[in-house]
Amino acid sequence: MTNTNYSFSERCVKLGVVTLLGGIMANFIPCLYLWIRYDAIPPFADMLKIWGLVASVYGISWLIQPISFFPLMGTAGNYVGWLSGSVADIKSPAATMAHKVAEYEDGTQEAEVIRTMGIIVSVFVCVTLITIFAFVGAQIVAMLPDAVKRAFAFMLPAVFGAVYADLSSKNLLTGILTILFALGSLLYVPIPGWAQTLLIVAGGITFGNLVYKLDSRKK
Amino acid sequence: MDALKEIQNGLGMWVASGVMVLVIIVQCTLFMREALKGANVLGIPRERYMGAMRAAFFTTIGPALSPAIIMIGLVMIVGVPTAWMRLCDVGAARSELGALTIASKVIGVDPSSPDYDLVAYSYSMWGMALNNVGWMFFAVILTHRMSGIVTSLGKKYSVKRITYCTTGASVGLFAYLLANQIVVNHAVKKDVSAVAAALAMLLITYGLSKVKHLREFSLGIAMIVGMAAASLI
Numbered sequence: 001m002t003n004t005n006y007s008f009s010e011r012c013v014k015l016g017v018v019t020l021l022g023g024i025m026a027n028f029i030p031c032l033y034l035w036i037r038y039d040a041i042p043p044f045a046d047m048l049k050i051w052g053l054v055a056s057v058y059g060i061s062w063l064i065q066p067i068s069f070f071p072l073m074g075t076a077g078n079y080v081g082w083l084s085g086s087v088a089d090i091k092s093p094a095a096t097m098a099h100k101v102a103e104y105e106d107g108t109q110e111a112e113v114i115r116t117m118g119i120i121v122s123v124f125v126c127v128t129l130i131t132i133f134a135f136v137g138a139q140i141v142a143m144l145p146d147a148v149k150r151a152f153a154f155m156l157p158a159v160f161g162a163v164y165a166d167l168s169s170k171n172l173l174t175g176i177l178t179i180l181f182a183l184g185s186l187l188y189v190p191i192p193g194w195a196q197t198l199l200i201v202a203g204g205i206t207f208g209n210l211v212y213k214l215d216s217r218k219k
Numbered sequence: 220m221d222a223l224k225e226i227q228n229g230l231g232m233w234v235a236s237g238v239m240v241l242v243i244i245v246q247c248t249l250f251m252r253e254a255l256k257g258a259n260v261l262g263i264p265r266e267r268y269m270g271a272m273r274a275a276f277f278t279t280i281g282p283a284l285s286p287a288i289i290m291i292g293l294v295m296i297v298g299v300p301t302a303w304m305r306l307c308d309v310g311a312a313r314s315e316l317g318a319l320t321i322a323s324k325v326i327g328v329d330p331s332s333p334d335y336d337l338v339a340y341s342y343s344m345w346g347m348a349l350n351n352v353g354w355m356f357f358a359v360i361l362t363h364r365m366s367g368i369v370t371s372l373g374k375k376y377s378v379k380r381i382t383y384c385t386t387g388a389s390v391g392l393f394a395y396l397l398a399n400q401i402v403v404n405h406a407v408k409k410d411v412s413a414v415a416a417a418l419a420m421l422l423i424t425y426g427l428s429k430v431k432h433l434r435e436f437s438l439g440i441a442m443i444v445g446m447a448a449a450s451l452i
Contacts, residue, residue: 008257009370013363015253019246020359023308026239027351030301031344033235038226040341042325047345050322054350057321058314062353066361071388075366076250082358084243085309085351088396090282096389097278097438098271100424102263107382113257117268118275120247120254125279126286127243127307133290134303151446152284154412158445159282160397161413162420162438167390169421171383178390182398197395204391205384212383 008109009075012116016079023083060194068201072096076116084123089156093163094122100166173214177207223337227298236304243307278438296330297343309351322346408449416445 035041042050055062066082072092073081081087098118104110168175181203185196226232258268286306293302293315305315323330323346328339372381400409419441427433433440 006257006260008253008261009366011253011257012250013366015246015249016362017359019242019249020355022242023239023246024352024355024359026242027308027348027355029238030232030235030304031341031348033231034226034337034341034344037231038337038341040337042342042345046325046342047349049325050342050346051349053321053325054318054346055353057317058350058353062357063361066354066358067365068388068392070362070365071369071385072392075362076254078358078362078365080246080250082354083246083308085354086282086286090279090286092392093282093438094275094278098275100437101274101434102267102271104263105382106386107378109257110261110263113254113261113263114268114271116250116254117258117272118278120251121272121275122279122283123243123247125276126283127240129280129283130286130290130303130306131240134294134299147450151450154408154446154449155281155442157397157400157409157413158416158442158449159438160393160400161445162416162441164390164393164397165417165420166424166437167386167393169424171386171390174383174387174390175394178387178394179398182391182394183402186395186398186402193399196399197392200395200398201388201391204387204389204394206387208383208385208387208390209380211387212380215383 006109008113008116012076012079016076020079020083060192064194064197068197072115073119074112074115076112077119080116080119080123084126086126089159090126091119091122093159094118096163096167171208171211174204174207174211177210178204181207223335223340224298226337227340228300232298232300236300239304240307274434274437277436281439281442296335297340301344301347305347305351309354314350315347318346318350319343320346322349408452411452412445412449415448416441419444 031041065087066078069081069087069092070078073087073095077091077095081091084091095115095118098121099106099111099115102111102114104114164175164179168179178200182200185199185203189196189199191199257263258265290302290306293305296316297305297319320330320343322342322344323335323339325342326339328334328336328342330339330343369381397413401413420437423433423437423440
């Protein structure tokens with residue numbers, strides 16, 4: 001590091017809060033447009049019902065996911081990632097691969113800057129592809145062979161398998177212990193998905209700490 | 220039904236939906252400017268961050284095609300502008316479909332039924348908006364606190380120990396995501412896809428480590444290997 005007073009995270013907080021507040025306002029514009037232009041709006045009591053229902057399904061994810069992904073995404077990445085979404089499937093693999101290529105040590109400011117750049121590039125790619133598909137999507141999908149369309153069902157296991165292998169290869173023991181713990185937890189511990197996320201992330205941190213102690217003792 | 224499609228795909232909806240896409244682009248531009256300044260202050264060489272950005276670019280193309288394809292399903296229900304906005308912003312396609320269905324069911328209308336009219340559509344729109352605001356709200360109030368916690372841990376413990384633990388957190392997160400793919404609705408083809416992609420990634424990282432540029436395509440290649448292996452068995 002060349003400048004000890006510089007904090008990339010701190011510089012990003014104000015920018016993140018302002019842009020996310022902008023996102024929160026923009027989020028409701030189409031609803032308000034339908035109300036003003038066509039007088040189409042649910043009564044307030046039904047809005048509360050809708051909110052209650054979506055909160056019961058996704059409420060825990062609203063809280064848990066920004067916390068769970070923070071160590072990987074970083075401050076700036078968290079602000080950018082939760083406005084543009086698809087953090088697990090798209091943004092976090094992009095951040096991991098950007099970090100892998102740049103080869104900065106985890107936990108440094110350099111690594112956070114690189115991960116942020118990776119996430120931003122990922123957002124630009126997503127927005128571009130989705131915009132293209134918004135205009136010509138149906139024609140492109142129709143042209144794809146059936147075998148290719150079917151293969152998309154196996155994309156997520158491939159992405160997560162590859163990223164997991166890469167992360168674990170840097171710390172093999174943590175990787176092996178954590179995946180065994182995750183499989184055991186999902187198979188034998190009957191708790192909801194949000195609690196599984198927290199439990200397995202906590203397991204990963206505990207195994208990382210344990211391996212640190214073992215490595216320190218060897219030295 | 221046709222009148223609804225006209226409203227859903229009208230110019231007004233394009234403009235109303237475009238504001239969110241614009242906010243996303245502005246946010247990314249401002250953060251990229253800050254990241255480039257950061258790279259300058261921290262002395263990160265240009266070729267190093269350009270390589271990282273290329274890797275992120277190639278890594279994203281495959282996974283980003285998936286929501287683009289799912290978009291077709293969303294378009295049938297809520298029209299092109301809303302599908303475009305909602306896939307560019309917070310939620311993944313499956314959570315958007317979930318939220319819009321839950322919301323229209325409040326008045327007993329299924330989005331795929333002929334009874335899905337302007338009123339039901341407005342319920343769906345509020346469902347998606349109220350769902351997405353949850354993620355943004357918690358990201359706003361939690362992120363800077365998380366940042367503070369990490370900074371104070373840095374003062375208390377050694378950098379190396381924190382590195383082990385944060386790596387452990389990332390490993391834990393992907394262990395959950397991977398195990399979830401394997402355990403829930405188990406299918407051998409999914410196992411094959413995960414294992415083949417993992418082996419391809421390790422081969423590129425260690426077996427072909429001298430071919431530096433290959434690493435930028437590593438996730439894209441591993442993904443294709445996994446999908447192809449699962450399709451072939």
